[in-house]
Amino acid sequence: MTFTKLIERISEEYSLEILSQGEDLEIKDVALIDNKHDNTKRTTLYFGYDKQLTNSASVPYQCIIACTDPSASPLSTVGNIALVSEDSLFTIFNDAKTLIETTGKGIGIFEELTAIADKTHNIEAVIDAASVRLGNSLLFCDMNFKIIASSTSVPILDPLWKENRKQGYCSYEFISEVKELKSIRNASQTTAALEVTCTKSPYRKLSSKVFHNQTQIGFLLMIEGENNFLPSHFEMLSIISHVISYTIAYYTPDLFEKNSLYHELLYDMLIGAPSKDIMPRLAELKFPSKMLVLFIHSIRYLGQQYLKTFICKNLKTRIPGTHVTYHKEGIVAVIPLKNDSEMDSELLKMLVCFSKEEHIRIGISNSFTSIKNFVSHYEQAHTALELGYKLNPEELVYCYQNYQIFDLFSEVKNPEKLGRFCHPALAILRQYDHENSSQLYKTLCVYIDNGCNIKLTAESLYIHRNSLVYRLNRITEICLIDLSDINTLFLLRLSFLIDRYNELNKNLA
Numbered sequence: 001m002t003f004t005k006l007i008e009r010i011s012e013e014y015s016l017e018i019l020s021q022g023e024d025l026e027i028k029d030v031a032l033i034d035n036k037h038d039n040t041k042r043t044t045l046y047f048g049y050d051k052q053l054t055n056s057a058s059v060p061y062q063c064i065i066a067c068t069d070p071s072a073s074p075l076s077t078v079g080n081i082a083l084v085s086e087d088s089l090f091t092i093f094n095d096a097k098t099l100i101e102t103t104g105k106g107i108g109i110f111e112e113l114t115a116i117a118d119k120t121h122n123i124e125a126v127i128d129a130a131s132v133r134l135g136n137s138l139l140f141c142d143m144n145f146k147i148i149a150s151s152t153s154v155p156i157l158d159p160l161w162k163e164n165r166k167q168g169y170c171s172y173e174f175i176s177e178v179k180e181l182k183s184i185r186n187a188s189q190t191t192a193a194l195e196v197t198c199t200k201s202p203y204r205k206l207s208s209k210v211f212h213n214q215t216q217i218g219f220l221l222m223i224e225g226e227n228n229f230l231p232s233h234f235e236m237l238s239i240i241s242h243v244i245s246y247t248i249a250y251y252t253p254d255l256f257e258k259n260s261l262y263h264e265l266l267y268d269m270l271i272g273a274p275s276k277d278i279m280p281r282l283a284e285l286k287f288p289s290k291m292l293v294l295f296i297h298s299i300r301y302l303g304q305q306y307l308k309t310f311i312c313k314n315l316k317t318r319i320p321g322t323h324v325t326y327h328k329e330g331i332v333a334v335i336p337l338k339n340d341s342e343m344d345s346e347l348l349k350m351l352v353c354f355s356k357e358e359h360i361r362i363g364i365s366n367s368f369t370s371i372k373n374f375v376s377h378y379e380q381a382h383t384a385l386e387l388g389y390k391l392n393p394e395e396l397v398y399c400y401q402n403y404q405i406f407d408l409f410s411e412v413k414n415p416e417k418l419g420r421f422c423h424p425a426l427a428i429l430r431q432y433d434h435e436n437s438s439q440l441y442k443t444l445c446v447y448i449d450n451g452c453n454i455k456l457t458a459e460s461l462y463i464h465r466n467s468l469v470y471r472l473n474r475i476t477e478i479c480l481i482d483l484s485d486i487n488t489l490f491l492l493r494l495s496f497l498i499d500r501y502n503e504l505n506k507n508l509a
Helices: 003-011 086-103 109-120 123-134 159-167 172-179 231-251 261-270 275-282 303-318 345-358 371-391 404-410 415-421 424-436 440-449 454-461 465-479 486-508
Strands: 016-020 029-032 044-049 062-066 080-084 137-142 147-150 194-196 205-212 215-223 291-298 323-327 330-336 360-364 397-399
Touching (some): 003 016, 003 086, 003 231, 029 086, 044 086, 062 086, 080 086, 086 231, 109 123, 109 231, 123 147, 123 231, 147 159, 205 231, 215 231, 261 275, 261 323, 261 330, 261 371, 291 303, 291 371, 303 323, 330 371, 345 360, 345 397, 371 397, 371 404, 371 486, 415 486, 424 465, 440 465, 440 486, 454 465
Parallel strands (some): 029 044, 044 062, 062 080, 360 397
Antiparallel strands (some): 137 147, 137 215, 323 330
């Protein structure tokens, strides 16, 4: 590892001042400055205090020095020299020693993983390769315990974290309990790995903090699986933390840009923060008097960074006053409605065009007036997208009001029993069509879908209106129903929806 690369890694976690940079030599060893240190070893990185260096001749070619006297004359500016604070000197020495030792023999884990980062520009690829080297599953979470990446080659066995990984985040209650663990509260502000014990899980875990621009942005979690922890795992996890910092710094610098108060509030509401923590923050923020929730999911996997950098910014440009957060691998947006009205055709048309341009699907909630109802309307938008995609995969935008009844059906404990609520006319028409190769079942369904409008129904079926009238008369004769009765029409409409829902479930089974 060269002096430049080492300084890049350490500066993610500590403050350093580069005093001089000469030839970028490979560092093969680290040592402390004492009265026996050998200045001729240009490939050794020395650590010590400025007061130990009495003249320029005593300054090693490569060294990191703690400055104890700011008024003293500057050190030699020949070679590779960096200055650090006095209280961080030995911590940096230990980190540097670990980095050099693990990369000194052939290609080490740092070089191997940074090469993967350089090739893929992808955190997931780095995490997966690191898990193989560790022999255990690995996760990378941000400060909100949202799971940014996790290993796939070495799967997670711990049921608790398996569930967290499935939903992509940890609940507010889970986060609160973890933060109260003694090992977490007493952890140093370094990448040093520590063992984390949890009473709710029998699996041992190691954790290492991840830094970017000297600020903690998340943590790595290694979960013991089929391979037991080894002493080397502590050092390796710390190095992997530096590689993640490297990947973020060079390839995804905007991934951890500072989030707005709106973003943080909406996210905390989604993960179940209690009202006592939410209400005081609500009072400080202003939301529209009438709004919708959008849940946006990319059709093509482009990563969270693409969602934030392009789709989110474009959405905010198109709809000023939009507030967003990120949840379940998608964008959750609160958008204002103009003049306190409902969603008009102009807004819907714009969202359809936007979804085509950005290759995304959008679920849209019903309108609401109080941000306190945000979570339930997010669930509407999420459900609209899920059901809409199953029922109408050719479309890209789905309004909850069009799928509300299917959401109601999904709450039934035994969906297979929904059929008993269907009007008997449907079974009669299916049997008749089967025996006579007719289309009376479809005719009645389209007729009701078109609001019992003869002209629209005939056009939808591509038949003459006289043919339609004949079919409708035949239906009333066979089924003994009155199509002018509002209750009958309601039951028939409900029955067709149940049939469609059951057909969907049967196809997905």
